[in-house]
Amino acid sequence: MNATVTRTPLIAGNWKMNFDHLQAIAFVQKLAWGLKDAKHDFSDAEVAVFPPFTDLRSVQTLLAADRLSLSLGAQDVSQHQSGAFTGDISAAMLTKLDVQYVIVGHSERRHGHGESNDVVAAKAAAISQTGMVPVICVGETAADLEEHGAAAVPVAQLRAALATLPAGSPFVVAYEPVWAIGSGQAATPEQAQSVAQALRETIIEVSGEDAAATTRVLYGGSVTSENIAAFMRQSDVDGALVGGASLKVDEFQRIIRFRQHVGA
Ligand code: PGA
Numbered sequence: 001m002n003a004t005v006t007r008t009p010l011i012a013g014n015w016k017m018n019f020d021h022l023q024a025i026a027f028v029q030k031l032a033w034g035l036k037d038a039k040h041d042f043s044d045a046e047v048a049v050f051p052p053f054t055d056l057r058s059v060q061t062l063l064a065a066d067r068l069s070l071s072l073g074a075q076d077v078s079q080h081q082s083g084a085f086t087g088d089i090s091a092a093m094l095t096k097l098d099v100q101y102v103i104v105g106h107s108e109r110r111h112g113h114g115e116s117n118d119v120v121a122a123k124a125a126a127i128s129q130t131g132m133v134p135v136i137c138v139g140e141t142a143a144d145l146e147e148h149g150a151a152a153v154p155v156a157q158l159r160a161a162l163a164t165l166p167a168g169s170p171f172v173v174a175y176e177p178v179w180a181i182g183s184g185q186a187a188t189p190e191q192a193q194s195v196a197q198a199l200r201e202t203i204i205e206v207s208g209e210d211a212a213a214t215t216r217v218l219y220g221g222s223v224t225s226e227n228i229a230a231f232m233r234q235s236d237v238d239g240a241l242v243g244g245a246s247l248k249v250d251e252f253q254r255i256i257r258f259r260q261h262v263g264a
Contacts, residue, residue: 007213007214007215007216007238008043008045008046008216009044009045009046009216009232009238009239009258010045010046010048010172010216010218010238010239010240011045011046011047011048011239011240011242011252011255011256011258012047012048012049012050012073012101012135012174012218012239012240012241012242012246013047013048013049013050013242013246013247013252014050014075014103014106014220014241014242014243014246015049015050015051015052015055015075015246015247016052016075016108016243017052018052018247019051019052019055019247020054020055021054021055021057021058021059022058024051024055024058024059025058025059025062027247027249028049028059028062028063028068028070029062029066030249031047031049031070031249031252031253032066032068032070034249034250034253035047035253035256038253038257040256040257042069044257044259045239045256045257045258045259046071046239047069047070047071047256048070048071048072048073048100048101049070049071049072049073049246050073050074050075050101050103051072051074051075052075053074053075053089056072056074056094056097056099057097059072060072060097060098060099063098064098071100071101072097072098072099072100072101073099073100073101073102073103073135074089074094074099074101074102074103075102075103075106076089076102076103076104076106076109076123077089077090077091077094077102077104077123077126077127078090078091078123078126079119079122079123079125079126080126081126090126091126091127091129091130091132092130094130094132095130095131095132099132100132100133101132101133101134101135101172102123102127102132102133102134102135103134103135103137103174103241104120104123104124104127104134104135104136104137104161105120105123105124105136105137105138105157105161106137106176107137107139107176107178107181108181111178117156117157117160117161118160120136120157120160120161121160121161121162121163121164121165122164124136124161124162124164124165124171125164125165125166128165128166128169128171129166133170133171133172134161134165134171134172135171135172135173135174135218135241136157136158136161136162136171136172136173136174137174137176137220137241138153138154138155138157138158138161138173138174138175138176138199139153139154139157139175139176139177139178139180139181139220139221140152140153140154140177140178140179141153141178141179142178142179144178145177145179150177150191150194150195151194151195151198151199154175154195154198154199155198155199155202158173158199158202158203159202159206162202162203162206162207163206165207167207168211170214170215171215172215172216172217172218173199173203173215173216173217173218174217174218174219174220174241175192175195175196175199175217175218175219175220176219176220176221176241177191177195177221179221180220180221180222181220181221181222181243182222182243182244183221183222184222185222186221186222186223186224186227187219187221189227189230189231189233189234189237190234192219192231192234192237193234193235193236193237196217196219196234196236196237197235197236199217199236200212200215200217200236203215216238216239217236217237217238218237218238218239218240218241219231219234219237219239219240219241220240220241220242220243222244223240223241223242223243223245223255224245224251224255225245225251225254225255225258225261228240228254228255228258229258229261232258232259240255242255
């Protein structure tokens, strides 16, 4: 849409509830070595991993000790600052672990844990207020798709999440059709582009042209090394949120190195 602006693609691995801290260390070491061997240029694609809470400290220590260029993300956060919230983790706790990104609004939280647009918005604000970047997930169910088309629900979810974000604070959007998550049935690149474009138009409206030009809009839902290049060819798709395929180190590396086959 804006040919003069280049957005560094972001390839984000959402591990969900997989890997204990020892497995996390082994995985990140292998990934970092593989990318080093391949002479991966991180300006071609930023790489972020989103381990479970219990792994964050171990991964943080490894990234710092070996000066690895991977970014660290968390999968969730409390909307509250502190207090009597048994089991919850605050944004301040995450910033102490050098966490840069936090996923909010993932469909497994919206549908599995009943998180409303209001909760998602409050979490996004809590993340931004501590200087981290929310990765705001939006997406329609199969029923929404039939009833309202592809873009209506994701656009409404994004509007709700942006409503409470402090002006000028950076964010990432991940378009993840619920029917495509973990199903092996990804959206087509054209479907992803059309919703990503609608989301970018929404960002223009709510946050302005500059924010829209620099904000990365990811696609997520059954991304593999086979389909990543086609998504990355779309002008409004700036990366991917990868679930299952981010747990296999060779496969995740092929996804990260999509530029090797983007022209194919
Ligand atoms: P998937 O998950 O790649 O396994 O479909 C994506 C996600 O839920 O973020």
